[in-house]
Amino acid sequence: MQSATNAIEGFMILLGEIVSAFLHKIDQYEVRLKDLLWQVKENNDTKLLNKIAENRHEILVWKNFLIPxxxxxxxVVEAFGEKYTENVHFKRTNYRFERCQNLVRAYEEEIRGLIDFEDVVSSFRGNEIMKTLTVMTVLFTPVMALGALWGMNFDSMPELRWKYGYAGALILILISTLLVYWFLKAKGWTGDMLKSKKKQKYVD
Known part of the structure; x- marks a missing residue:
């Protein structure tokens, strides 16, 4: 402040120190954001989505701070003219301000990328769950259909008196289930849901 030759320079020095404090806070935010980027790979869950939302809110707060x-x-330029823009203190403060803007813009893009990534992972998980439930329902359709048939109380059901009726029913259920599975497998509708999975990332 003692190096300022007029009030405008003193004000720009003061403003530059405030912006410098913002830069220090933004550097701390950068560390947390980097940790969050790697957490997405290691542990992708609802808690992490909440952290992403918190970081997005924080970056919006930073943008709001920069508006004044x-x-x-x-x-300053409007009131006192462009001659003050050539002052070293104005330039230093302006460089710091532009640095803040660039950092906030870059971090905002990273947050947007994380949100898009979460959307892709959530959509993939939802599709896998629905596909799995659909395949399992189709596989057990013969069991449910035959169980409903033999659960009826008709007077004339000769298979109930067969000596090997129970074993025959089990064999029929097994064969019909295997036929349904073979059909789904031949069509390629089972995907990788029935394959053994090793430890994976992102979509565990």
Missing amino acids: FIEVKTG
Whole structure:
């Protein structure tokens, strides 16, 4: 402040120190964001989605903090003319401000990328769950159909008196289930849901 030759320079020095404090806070935010980027790979769950939302809110707060600086910077030029833009203190403060803007813009893009990534993973999980439930329902359709048939109380059901009726029913259920599975497998509708899975990332 003692190096300032007028009030405008002193004000820009003060403003530059405030922006410098913002930069320090943004550097701390950068560390947390990097940790979050790697957590997405290691542990992708609802808690992590909440962290992403918190970081997105924080970056919006940073953008809101920068708006008054835009007004002040343009206001100085508007009120006192462009001759003050050549001052070293104005330039230093302006460089710091532009650095803040660039960092906030870059981090906002990273947050947007994380949200898009979460959307892709959530959609993939939802599709896999629905596909799995559908395949399992189709596989057990013969069991449910035959169980409903033999659960009826008709007077004339000769298979109930067969000596090997129970074994025959089990064999019929097994064969019909295997036929349904073979049909689904031949069509390629089972995907990788029935394959053994090793430890994976992102979509565990």
